[in-house]
Amino acid sequence: MNNKPKPISQPESDKYWNGLKNKEIWIQKCKTTNKYQFYPRVHCINCTENDIEWVKISGEATLFSFAIVFLAPTPAFTDDVPYINALIKLKEGPIIPTNLVNINPDPEKIKIGIKVKPVFEKIDENLTLLKFEPSEQTSN
Numbered sequence: 001m002n003n004k005p006k007p008i009s010q011p012e013s014d015k016y017w018n019g020l021k022n023k024e025i026w027i028q029k030c031k032t033t034n035k036y037q038f039y040p041r042v043h044c045i046n047c048t049e050n051d052i053e054w055v056k057i058s059g060e061a062t063l064f065s066f067a068i069v070f071l072a073p074t075p076a077f078t079d080d081v082p083y084i085n086a087l088i089k090l091k092e093g094p095i096i097p098t099n100l101v102n103i104n105p106d107p108e109k110i111k112i113g114i115k116v117k118p119v120f121e122k123i124d125e126n127l128t129l130l131k132f133e134p135s136e137q138t139s140n
């Protein structure tokens, strides 16, 4: 189904969304503290300097936490359940809420801390979503 809610474009996040269309992940980094932040903001969450730059990252990450969704939150997600909501911890530090895909939604098979890699899910010409999948196929 195609009537899922979509992210609403914001000037401070356009760089992120445009990067995903090209299968690139861009996040913000503070030039003063060298700390990264996600989601994109107009200000720095680590200090008061607001000297932020955009950097392209590899998407190397691990599974920080997850929940398996069995009951669709709206009818638009009925065909997707069960699916996995996940918190993905980037190598650079920030944690991204997204979906873990290409793995059985079985709590016995999914392990916190497994390595994951990005999946770029093209929704339409204007929107590509960043999801993650296990880096190595486990025995499921």
Ligand SMILES: [Zn+2]
Pocket (backbone or CB within 6 Å): 030, 031, 032, 033, 044, 045, 046, 047, 048, 049, 050, 051
């Ligand atoms: Zn800062």
